Amino acid sequence: MSHRHVNKRTGVVIGAAAAAVMGAAILLPNANASTDRPPAPRTFSASAATQLATALKSDLGGDNAAWYLDGANGHLVMNVLSKDAAERVQAKGAVARVVHNSMTALKAGTKTLRETAAVPGTAWSIDPRTNKIVVVADKTVTGAKMATLAKATRGMGAGMVTVKRSQGEFRRFDGGGMSEDPGTPPAGGDGQNGGQGANGGQGANGGQGANGGQGANGGQGANGGQGANGGQGGGQGDGGQANGGQGGGGSAAGPIGGSAIFGGNARCSLGFNVTVKGAPAFLTAGHCGNDSPTWSADQGGSQPLGSVQDSQFPKTDFAIVTYDDKSAQPQSAVDLGNGSTQQITKAAEAAVGMKVQRSGSTTGVHDGTVTGLDATVNYGNGDIVNGLIQTDVCAEPGDSGGSMFAGDSAVGLTSGGSGDCTQGGETFFQPVTDALKATGAEIGAGGGDGSGGAAAGGDQSAGGDQSGGSDQSAGGDQSAGGDQSASGDQSAGGDQSAGADQGAGSDQSAGGDALN
Template sequence: MSHKRVPKRKVVLAGAGAAAVVGAAILLPNANASQDDKTDLQPKKVNAAAAADIASQLASQLGEAFAGAYYDKDKQQVIVNVVGDGNDVDVDVKKAGAVARNVKNSTADLKSAAKTLKTKATIPGTAWSVDPKTNEIRVLADRTVTGEKWDTLQSTVKSLGADTATVKRSKGEFKTFAAGGDAIFGGGARCSLGFNVTTDSGAPGFITAGHCGVAAKEWSDSQNGAPIGTVKEATFPGDGDFALVTYDDAKTEAPSTVNTGDGETVNIAKAADATVGQQVSRMGSTTGLNDGSVTGLDATVNYPEGTVSGLIQTDVCAEPGDSGGPLFSQDGSAIGLTSGGSGDCTSGGETFFQPVTTALSAVGAKIGDDGGAAGGDGGGAADNGGGAAGDDGGAADDQGGAAGDAGAADQGGAAEEQGGAADNG
């Protein structure tokens, strides 16, 4: 994919969009059945955006009985995990058009397990998130976790009990990915412009990865070019990986569109929460357009530089130079900002993203035409729907580093430095 330089006064994002999947609701098996006959309620076919709303609704309605949810893209149905026996719960799930699935671990159980992992196994090169499909916490360890560290991780997972957590090796090493979408440059670092936004004060700006925002104060749209924006706020490591940059020229045109290549653009109308099972697309200046699905929520990642929490986990590949780049849902909604991960686009791997809704809420900005972030608390259905990692969940827990990767130099000559740590991103 070719990448064009973005003019100073009109910034367009590199990204991907796809047509929304239209869902047909099938409520009753025959025309003569009464709508009050609860036994006749059937699952609805919905798109991923509607699935997030349904999961969020049921999370609030079911309370402690709710144990996460995910989207079955093949059947276009929402699967809701419930604990305990109760006909009323099943009826509530069916009324919402979802499918009830009885599971062992409650949200509270998984949150407790995540806290234990945070206390006993916050080891650089590890990550964990809740997988509602298996009703377990999935723990990953990259190739740097060996010897006593590996033994500690395994023993901690084992102590959580059977069917609560599993651990497996991840490809490569967990690292931030500096550079991305339509490339931006600052302080010798190369990152990606994520999404154009409007601040609460009405100023034009954009959001990108936090580890980029702490690496440099000013950013340009060309290497060694004049600055076009200044960082106003950046979080990394800690409770996220996001930064707000405002354009120095208040008259800068910052349309809510993405450049999908070949002169085509897609309108971004809103921000939305992710749902496990949802198909997504990511754009980066290094690897271009890549697709995959959401595999976990409220992920915690322990980068060499620190821990970041509250991330989205996916199987979409990424490489050095993709940090900050945009993640989109199938209906064209803004979902995430590329944070980091392991592997590459040849062998595959795991990639973590900062939820856009959380970032917008934190920095006080809105995106698209809908006046802001859908589910502005950042979690919405996703938090309740999958994530028992809850408070601890972050995907990038102590990874906070923005370390600019030595590899970035190869990808654009911008080895990013973050707190003195050479980033692999």
């Protein structure tokens, strides 16, 4: 039995075979279109991802809803609001996610929180991984304060905001310098094999420097062979050079990122050496700048560094200190806590998912990940800071102002947070790029290539005798190359500041939700 079909438009009867051919002709274009697939996602470095994301944000306009780095595979993930925008993102080799909340809506939500939930002990940031605002309430947020926060977030809806709790307490990470117990660095926390120098300096391989002469004040010989008073013993064998100079990865001759700085009764950390109109200076936290108008490399003030020229806190959190010695050539580097340094050549914007390290005078070097941007933290007493970078890197009092960096890029200045380096926690950082724009400063200071020598204050080893050969004892304090007794070893100031009992730790680091 034959099968026939009637064309309803023309009334023409056609056979089954012809109908099949016509049907195939109609379906063929759609079948061809279904074979077009977006290119496979590319793998990006943090800097390359930032460049592409910046270009895509400009191209997408209102369809952009933030982006992040997928650290597991190096993919750049762009949140978008439409299928058309997703196709444009995929064509550039990035991963596209169509989400509900626009950046306009998310920023409006943070504005609502600032206006209706200014509760001490709270922090919030935009988390592109969840496409929400993540609010963290510390252990002090109870009773009426929690009720105020809950009312504000309920009004925004569950699709816009997530509330988490921290077991610790948000505080600034500046530390007292005069009366604190030096304590013991957390096991493995500073990568220095336990050696700690006087006045907060820490000696590589367990060696101890007299009068603050290790990494906190910079002057350090390889394997613990330091010159006194922060000077640097000549003839190092592990990357350092005599006369304070340094090759890549060597030790530093003056204060660098992560070094201890002292002002009045406060101890903080140096962030990054910079230049301002050609003059040497350094960045640290604004709340540190507010603590004292002058800063030194030692607790007693015998090694003055410089004076605060601008200090901004609260709202933002940065200060710039100009060196007293205008001919000083401090290195543009960060102390890695093991006798070596990381050269810093530029500044970079933070990105959620970026892997970072932090160097500070209390806890040394720790690493982690950026978890949120445009963060607000309320430390209490009216100290509310906006526009911060949120991370899961730990820190403790005395680390304030210290360097957050990614490779050779300066990223942030330590502000404060919750927890400690025993149990972990979340820490907030002032973006370096904002501080540089506000102060007109530039990364690097004088001998940023390591060709300089003395730090401001003249802390070359005793008598300036950087004999290129060997193990000078620099006044008899140390026999270079070994684990010196360094008379009077751990004087106050190398302290582990109070606050180590905050158990924020691994609990809720804002923005740490799993990918949607």
